[in-house]
Amino acid sequence: MFRTEEMDINMGPQHPSTHGVLRLKLTLDGEEIVDVRPIIGYLHRGVEKLCEHRTYPMIEPLTDRLDYVAAISENLGYCGAVEKLMGLQVPPRAQYIRVILAELQRIASHLLWLGTHALDLGAMTVYFYTFRERELILDLFEQFCGARLTYNSMRIGGLLEDVPAGWTDRVRHFLGLFPSRQKEYEDLLTVNRIWLGRTRGVGILKADDAVAMGASGPTLRGSGVDYDVRRAQPYSSYEQFEFDVPTGTNCDTYDRYLVRMEEMRQSCRIIRQALDRLPEGEVRAKVPKYIKPPVGEVYHVVESPRGEQGFYLVSKGGEMPYRMRFRSPSFVNLQALPMMCRGQLIADVVAVIGSIDIVLGDVDR
Amino acid sequence: MDPVLERVIVEAAVKIALVFFVVLTTVAYMTWVERRVSAWIQDRRGPNRVGPFGLLQPLADGIKFLFKEEITPPHVYRPVYLLAPILILVPALLTISVVPFGPALRLFGRDVPLRVADVDNGVLIILAFASMGVYGIALAGWSSNNKYSLMGGLRSSAQLISYELAMGLAIVGILMSAGSLRLSDVVARQAEHGWNVLWQLPGFVVFLTAAFAETNRLPFDLPEAETELVAGYHTEYSGMRFSMFYMAEYANMVTASCLAATLYLGGYHVPGLQRLGLPQNAAAIVQLLAFGIKVAFFLFVYVWVRWTIPRFRYDQLMNLGWKVLLPVALVHIVWVAFIVLMGWA
Numbered sequence: 001m002f003r004t005e006e007m008d009i010n011m012g013p014q015h016p017s018t019h020g021v022l023r024l025k026l027t028l029d030g031e032e033i034v035d036v037r038p039i040i041g042y043l044h045r046g047v048e049k050l051c052e053h054r055t056y057p058m059i060e061p062l063t064d065r066l067d068y069v070a071a072i073s074e075n076l077g078y079c080g081a082v083e084k085l086m087g088l089q090v091p092p093r094a095q096y097i098r099v100i101l102a103e104l105q106r107i108a109s110h111l112l113w114l115g116t117h118a119l120d121l122g123a124m125t126v127y128f129y130t131f132r133e134r135e136l137i138l139d140l141f142e143q144f145c146g147a148r149l150t151y152n153s154m155r156i157g158g159l160l161e162d163v164p165a166g167w168t169d170r171v172r173h174f175l176g177l178f179p180s181r182q183k184e185y186e187d188l189l190t191v192n193r194i195w196l197g198r199t200r201g202v203g204i205l206k207a208d209d210a211v212a213m214g215a216s217g218p219t220l221r222g223s224g225v226d227y228d229v230r231r232a233q234p235y236s237s238y239e240q241f242e243f244d245v246p247t248g249t250n251c252d253t254y255d256r257y258l259v260r261m262e263e264m265r266q267s268c269r270i271i272r273q274a275l276d277r278l279p280e281g282e283v284r285a286k287v288p289k290y291i292k293p294p295v296g297e298v299y300h301v302v303e304s305p306r307g308e309q310g311f312y313l314v315s316k317g318g319e320m321p322y323r324m325r326f327r328s329p330s331f332v333n334l335q336a337l338p339m340m341c342r343g344q345l346i347a348d349v350v351a352v353i354g355s356i357d358i359v360l361g362d363v364d365r
Numbered sequence: 366m367d368p369v370l371e372r373v374i375v376e377a378a379v380k381i382a383l384v385f386f387v388v389l390t391t392v393a394y395m396t397w398v399e400r401r402v403s404a405w406i407q408d409r410r411g412p413n414r415v416g417p418f419g420l421l422q423p424l425a426d427g428i429k430f431l432f433k434e435e436i437t438p439p440h441v442y443r444p445v446y447l448l449a450p451i452l453i454l455v456p457a458l459l460t461i462s463v464v465p466f467g468p469a470l471r472l473f474g475r476d477v478p479l480r481v482a483d484v485d486n487g488v489l490i491i492l493a494f495a496s497m498g499v500y501g502i503a504l505a506g507w508s509s510n511n512k513y514s515l516m517g518g519l520r521s522s523a524q525l526i527s528y529e530l531a532m533g534l535a536i537v538g539i540l541m542s543a544g545s546l547r548l549s550d551v552v553a554r555q556a557e558h559g560w561n562v563l564w565q566l567p568g569f570v571v572f573l574t575a576a577f578a579e580t581n582r583l584p585f586d587l588p589e590a591e592t593e594l595v596a597g598y599h600t601e602y603s604g605m606r607f608s609m610f611y612m613a614e615y616a617n618m619v620t621a622s623c624l625a626a627t628l629y630l631g632g633y634h635v636p637g638l639q640r641l642g643l644p645q646n647a648a649a650i651v652q653l654l655a656f657g658i659k660v661a662f663f664l665f666v667y668v669w670v671r672w673t674i675p676r677f678r679y680d681q682l683m684n685l686g687w688k689v690l691l692p693v694a695l696v697h698i699v700w701v702a703f704i705v706l707m708g709w710a
Contacts, residue, residue: 009512031516031679122583122676128407194584194675346516347678 217307
């Protein structure tokens with residue numbers, strides 16, 4: 001007469017904690033997760049195909065829409081790929097400004113992650129604090145290029161314009177402010193018993209599994225694998241900066257949290273070095289009026305806030321690419337989700353999704 | 366009709382109407398306080414457009430809820446679905462009836478005690494009504510025919526049952542010291558021998574924690590856990606019925622705060638008031654205000670905690686209830702019994 005059975009439940013695509021339009025088919029045994037199947041594609045816009053019908057400068061705004069909370073990393077990766085194919089040498093000043101922008105973007109993106117992650121676990125106030133600081137970074141971006149979310153901030157061969165007068169001082173001002181603000185978040189979370197209970201030992205991703213799944217970024221480093229594209233394959237003169245690559249030891253949600261918190265500090269460190277040694281000079285290399293890379297193919301990776309962002313570009317010598325392919329870290333990291341969630345409770349799924357920090361625009365492309 | 370009886374009935378009716386009005390107004394204004402305080406905590410402004418400081422916001426919200434379309438989804442079990450919000454709101458409001466707000470007020474030549482009912486088993490009535498609330502939540506979750514709502518309903522049943530026990534045991538300490546189930550005796554005893562919080566601190570902590578769980582407030586708001594269960598048991602509700610769940614939540618908060626103040630902070634007792642030698646009515650009003658301040662303090666704590674800390678997980682909540690609060694409450698009983706037995710209290 002009485003029996004128990006597993007229950008299928010759809011989490012998303014309209015759900016407050018799936019960070020966009022991710023749909024998870026959960027199989028539950030009571031509150032326990034038996035299986036998770038992520039279903040993606042609700043935000044698929046066919047960006048890769050669209051690229052085949054755009055000239056090279058026209059593609060950059062499209063890259064803004066991939067990982068829309070870290071658009072500058074996408075701009076940087078895309079421009080880097082084309083520059084690599086064309087053999088362009090970007091002027092050092094432009095390279096440094098790009099680094100400053102990319103690291104500010106990393107902080108902004110991690111702030112958004114921290115706010116939403118804490119919100120998912122019920123700590124609502126952190127969200128408002130992180131957005132307060134993110135706003136300051138967005139203001140800096142607005143002063144630089146006029147946009148606050150989709151920047152189209154760079155140009156192939158460098159930047160469109162130099163930074164406005166006084167901008168570097170405003171960045172310095174932000175850097176002076178940020179550490180104390182970051183301490184505020186840490187006071188609320190890092191040693192909070194409930195926070196520890198919700199994140200420690202939750203969503204464990206062993207180092208071997210993380211590598212096997214192709215995970216990258218903080219998701220990989222949280223599992224203790226010391227790999228950062230900025231150091232492994234430096235681009236945009238990252239080799240000239242000193243920074244640490246934080247790694248975790250327990251491979252859980254809490255370690256991924258700590259890794260991102262430390263990454264924000266390291267980003268500040270990089271920006272400070274870049275500001276101190278900012279070279280003078282041009283910000284754009286000599287670029288032909290019509291950008292036509294030579295026949296060939298190129299693969300260029302950058303470390304976006306979410307991980308290894310790859311750009312594979314095939315040129316047949318025309319004004320438009322023959323094929324454009326994005327290796328998006330969110331997509332690859334997402335496939336580790338079922339592995340991390342099995343056997344956990346339903347509330348942990350929310351914590352784990354938060355800890356791999358996906359952006360659906362990046363997953364679905 | 367016997368004129369004495371008539372007076373008693375009129376007096377009771379007036380008091381019921383007054384308490385009902387005050388409680389509902391407090392509930393409405395708690396939503397405003399919650400939003401203003403959360404805004405203050407979160408570095409925002411909060412509602413400040415409707416009236417001065419947004420003070421008319423609860424009114425505007427009420428009007429909005431009344432005029433909202435009520436959607437009853439086709440897949441619900443209607444009789445229970447319609448009944449559930451009532452089942453949750455009514456016990457929440459009823460509990461307040463036994464709380465003594467102050468001593469007697471001298472009006473029209475007779476003493477009017479400031480409470481609706483001074484029953485001898487007030488504490489039991491409170492516990493009984495508090496347990497009634499779970500039916501509303503469980504039935505709302507079940508009748509909605511929605512998996513998320515059902516999980517919310519189940520979570521709340523499990524949660525309330527485990528926390529009721531700890532709460533009941535914490536209160537046992539009070540009963541032993543007061544030797545009575547009547548709340549006015551509990552207050553009188555504290556006026557005589559000092560507030561209970563001073564020597565029953567473990568019981569106070571257990572009671573307060575359990576009260577948070579009973580009222581489904583963060584960090585124990587698992588039944589509605591909006592980031593996991595969307596909104597839990599009230600996902601499928603809209604319009605006024607939806608707002609009834611909210612009113613019940615705030616009414617429960619008010620009740621729990623009244624109880625915490627009565628049981629542990631001496632109720633309406635103000636230390637050293639007698640020495641001032643105020644006339645009866647003035648003293649009563651001062652004590653009434655003191656009670657209000659104590660309740661307001663607990664209400665503020667509710668809001669403060671909600672906007673500061675994250676949410677527990679279901680199993681952690683159960684562990685806390687059964688493995689921490691329950692043993693602490695039991696040890697506390699032994700401690701209080703020992704003190705009472707030795708006559709040190």
